[in-house]
Structures are given as structure tokens and as C-alpha cells.
Amino acid sequence: MYRERGEERIRGAVRWVSVSGGAGVTRVLPDGCMDLLWSSRAGLLVAGPDRTAHVSRSVPGERWIGLRLPPGMGPAVFGVPGDELRDRRVPLADLWGRPAGELAERVGAATEGSGWTRAGALVLAEATRARLRAAGGPDPLGARVAARLAAGATVAATAAEVGLGARALHRRSLALFGYGPKTLARILRMRRALDLAHAGAPLAEVAARTGYADQAHLTRDVREFAGMPPTRLLAEAGG
Incomplete structure (x- = not known):
């Protein structure tokens, strides 16, 4: 299952959710974007801008929530230049430190109920908006x-x-x-x-x-x- 829709709280962003039906791979093509990701297995991650296709491997039942940021917005949110994250998947804690742990707790609590997709996406969007405000907005x-x-x-x-x-x-x-x-x-x-x-x-x-x-x-x-x-x-x- 995969669904995506525009994130009305952040101009140009797209939120998406996915549930793996079984072990397999997904080919993610380059798009100039950076993503804030939550995985029920791996926690909070940052997907840097890819230059070649990234092959993602999921386990059965793994749940994902993603916030895809438009090209050029990621550095203001994550606090590092885009080329430092190129072709990488990085734990958010490596970039944000303690605030990433606090966010992980909020996302974990939000995704426990039946409305986990909307609730989890809302937490990610609000955290992203806060980071953008603190940075004075994207360049x-x-x-x-x-x-x-x-x-x-x-x-x-x-x-x-x-x-x-x-x-x-x-x-x-x-x-x-x-x-x-x-x-x-x-x-x-x-x-x-x-x-x-x-x-x-x-x-x-x-x-x-x-x-x-x-x-x-x-x-x-x-x-x-x-x-x-x-x-x-x-x-x-x-x-």
C-alpha cells in the first residue's frame, strides 16, 4: 500500500505513507528532493538527495510515513548542506541530536492508533514547520x-x-x-x-x-x- 498527497501546511511538500505487504525492494528514483522519514522498524531517518536510484528493502508489515520536501528546502530543515547528505540515508539524531529523540517519541505515540497515518504525518509536518521558522524559512x-x-x-x-x-x-x-x-x-x-x-x-x-x-x-x-x-x-x- 502506498499513498501520497500534498502537505498543505508546507508549500510544495508531499506527505506519503506506505505499508509493506511482504519482503521486497522498492526503487526510488532521483527527484532533487530530500525526505524526512519515519519507519516502524528504523525510526526517524533523513533521505538525502539521490543522484542514482536508491533501492529500499522493507520487511513484511513495515510502516512508513514520509514528508518529501521540495528541492532546496531540505538544508533549512535539517541544518546541513545538501551535498553532505547526497546519496545517503542518515538517522535524524545524527543531525538534530536530542530533539530528534523527542520527535521520535511523539511520532511513536501518534502512530499507535487506527489513525496512525494522519497523526504521524501531522507530527512530522509540525516539526518541519518549526525548523523552518527557526531558520527564517528556506533560501x-x-x-x-x-x-x-x-x-x-x-x-x-x-x-x-x-x-x-x-x-x-x-x-x-x-x-x-x-x-x-x-x-x-x-x-x-x-x-x-x-x-x-x-x-x-x-x-x-x-x-x-x-x-x-x-x-x-x-x-x-x-x-x-x-x-x-x-x-x-x-x-x-x-x-
Whole structure:
């Protein structure tokens, strides 16, 4: 079971819940985001920004609640630059210390009843909002850069629009997103392409509509970031 919905308390965030029906693996594709996670088995974790697909292994009955933060927001919440968490899953206690233990107790209590999904998600959202307030909010540059790149703007055009040179944009992007703007742009383009493909568009059409040189170019990018070609990825999702 997997469900997700927008988190109305935090702009751009998505909350999701999952219950494992059995032992198995889940392939989580890069998306430029960072997640605050609670697992009934592992407790509170931070999922850093991935550059390649992360393979998650669950045990039967394991419950998950996640709060997916939009690109650029994670550093304000977790208190460390994005590139320090790239391709990592880190116990929240390693970043927050004692407050993480207190939060774990609140989430644990909230998830004991029948309404555990909503109650647990509310606790995570309120803790995240408190961290954002304490940090003075996320760096507004993150949302601006991510929005322009998601819309298909080039890195050069994005740098000019936000008033930064190429090196400065790269340095700020590493801290905000965990990788440079070119990598973020490629990941966001891949996500747009896969959304179209999942909706039924042929891959050649998907490649043309999302700015790839051709279908082979699309296939290379998906293989690099997802670990398999789009045909196999789509087949697994359909199965």
C-alpha cells in the first residue's frame, strides 16, 4: 500500500505513507528532493538527495510515513548542506541530536492508533514547520532555480535570471540541492519524461517533447539515473 498527497501546511511538500505487504525492494528514483522519514522498524531517518536510484528493502508489515520536501528546502530543515547528505540515508539524531529523540517519541505515540497515518504525518509536518521558522524559512533561491530548471530553462539562462555567475550558481546549488544545476536539470527533465511515458506517450514523442536529442539520448539518461532503460522501468511500474 502506498499513498501520497500534498502537505498543505508546507508549500510544495508531499506527505506519503506506505505499508509493506511482504519482503521486497522498492526503487526510488532521483527527484532533487530530500525526505524526512519515519519507519516502524528504523525510526526517524533523513533521505538525502539521490543522484542514482536508491533501492529500499522493507520487511513484511513495515510502516512508513514520509514528508518529501521540495528541492532546496531540505538544508533549512535539517541544518546541513545538501551535498553532505547526497546519496545517503542518515538517522535524524545524527543531525538534530536530542530533539530528534523527542520527535521520535511523539511520532511513536501518534502512530499507535487506527489513525496512525494522519497523526504521524501531522507530527512530522509540525516539526518541519518549526525548523523552518527557526531558520527564517528556506533560501528563496532554491525555489526560483528549481522552478526555472523544471520548466526547461537552460542553466545559463537560469543563472542570468537569478543574477549569479556560473560558479556561484554551482556552489549555491550544491548546498541547496546536493548537486550542481546541470545535474538537477537533467534529473527534473527525466522526471518530466517519465511522467509523460507513464501517461502513455510513446518514448520517441516523449524525447521530442522534453528536449532530448532523440530516444537514444532519453534512454541513456534514464539508464544513468534509474539504473535501467525506460522500457524496463515502465514495464516494472505497470506490473
